[in-house]
Amino acid sequence: GNSVTQMEGPVTLSEEAFLTINCTYTATGYPSLFWYVQYPGEGLQLLLKATKADDKGSNKGFEATYRKETTSFHLEKGSVQVSDSAVYFCALILNQAGTALIFGKGTTLSVSS
Amino acid sequence: EAGVAQSPRYKIIEKRQSVAFWCNPISGHATLYWYQQILGQGPKLLIQFQNNGVVDDSQLPKDRFSAERLKGVDSTLKIQPAKLEDSAVYLCASSFQGPGNTIYFGEGSWLTVV
Numbered sequence: 001g002n003s004v005t006q007m008e009g010p011v012t013l014s015e016e017a018f019l020t021i022n023c024t025y026t027a028t029g030y031p032s033l034f035w036y037v038q039y040p041g042e043g044l045q046l047l048l049k050a051t052k053a054d055d056k057g058s059n060k061g062f063e064a065t066y067r068k069e070t071t072s073f074h075l076e077k078g079s080v081q082v083s084d085s086a087v088y089f090c091a092l093i094l095n096q097a098g099t100a101l102i103f104g105k106g107t108t109l110s111v112s113s
Numbered sequence: 114e115a116g117v118a119q120s121p122r123y124k125i126i127e128k129r130q131s132v133a134f135w136c137n138p139i140s141g142h143a144t145l146y147w148y149q150q151i152l153g154q155g156p157k158l159l160i161q162f163q164n165n166g167v168v169d170d171s172q173l174p175k176d177r178f179s180a181e182r183l184k185g186v187d188s189t190l191k192i193q194p195a196k197l198e199d200s201a202v203y204l205c206a207s208s209f210q211g212p213g214n215t216i217y218f219g220e221g222s223w224l225t226v227v
Contacts, residue, residue: 093216
């Protein structure tokens with residue numbers, strides 16, 4: 001079946017550290033891939049997306065590259081801030097009508113000053 | 114542009130009671146989703162509507178959960194009777210029709226069953 005696997009958290013970093021959150025997927029066909037972020041007490045927000053192999057999604061200093069050969073979509077940021085503390089969800093959707101997002105379990109990031 | 118609106122934001126009920134959540138999607142969005150997010154887990158799809166028709170309700174516990182979208186706009190999700198394991202955040206989301214369109218989420222309705 002279709003699924004997303006994320007590295008387990010929590011991830012605890014100091015401000016300005018480099019961030020990587022691993023995400024791999026299993027899918028029939030070629031999905032679109034997403035990272036959503038959930039700040040404390042708020043709803044899910046789209047952080048970035050990539051719709052085909054080798055695409056790089058980027059937003060707010062975060063980046064992720066769609067790697068078809070390794071079925072991965074790892075999230076990276078060169079220098080994290082305290083305000084990046086949140087839960088990050090990797091997700092996929094099949095590129096066909098009538099499908100919905102499939103999420104990983106989420107990775108909690110905590111950044112201290 | 115107004116986002117996806119949900120209410121109530123928080124609800125505490127006793128087991129075996131009933132509860133209803135309301136969602137108003139972004140204007141013009143034909144596709145509406147209800148997800149359940151249990152603490153520490155990723156959101157799980159409960160039901161997907163296209164206009165007022167059900168596209169996928171395979172993971173909806175139909176013995177206690179029901180959902181409707183009568184006029185193809187607002188939607189209501191009901192739980193009756195509630196169980197302790199229904200404690201979760203219920204997320205409503207919407208998108209334009211068709212694959213590849215961004216899905217926008219509401220802030221969620223937090224349910225605690227005691």
